[in-house]
Amino acid sequence: MARGKLSQVLREIADELDKPSTSAATSVAVDLNQSTSSAAAQSSTGSAQHIHPVDAEVARLFRPYKGRPLSRRQTFGQLRQPCSYTHTFCCLSDKNAESVPTRQLKRRLSTFGLGEKRVTYRGNHKSPDEFKRFLLEAYPKLRQGGGFELLRxxxxxxxRQLSIIPCPREGYDVNYLKDPQTQIGHATVFIRPLQRNLDMDNEPEAEICEEVAGPPQECMTCGAEFPFATIKFHSDECLRLEK
Known part of the structure; x- marks a missing residue:
């Protein structure tokens, strides 16, 4: 376009803009709005037509979660796994025991499924009922005691003296044992039957692992045969009776 014609066109546009005509201004505004809307629609249509397949798949997968963002607490609460509690317990057989069992007694307790065990609890740390069931599963013979109390x-x-760990109204639970005010830390927790002594008069139940059972052994004092795992305890008893 020649410079003269361009200048003339610009002058005519300026003259039109200077006219105080409301209808013309309105017409221009309407035309501008329509042009803007049309351009936006075309842009939106064009972008929808050219969306990448990967973006489309991501949008489809996460559409159900749109507008419902998880809070920080919900996110970490759902992913967090239950914490475990590993500790050493020692189950006694005498409801009146007031001292730490000797090494020999610990071995005998172990033969009857009692004694010292390092166990791991993975239940609710605030549930006394779950914790009680866990201890009864770890020491089945403890069911004979009519309840139990914990000592340290x-x-x-x-x-070597033991003192009772006060029992809360709801019962013992892991949170209570882990509380610094209970003053247990890593110390062994002793379990004592509450009403009755646990039976240790009969031969140990057939729960001894076969690999440590061994062949029967003859007692050098009385000559009777006993299982490999119990001969040592019988021999000690036999010697005491002989004296």
């Missing part, structure tokens, strides 16, 4: 070593670690 009194005073220093060199002390």
């Amino acid at each position: 070593i009194a005073g220093t670690t060199k002390s």
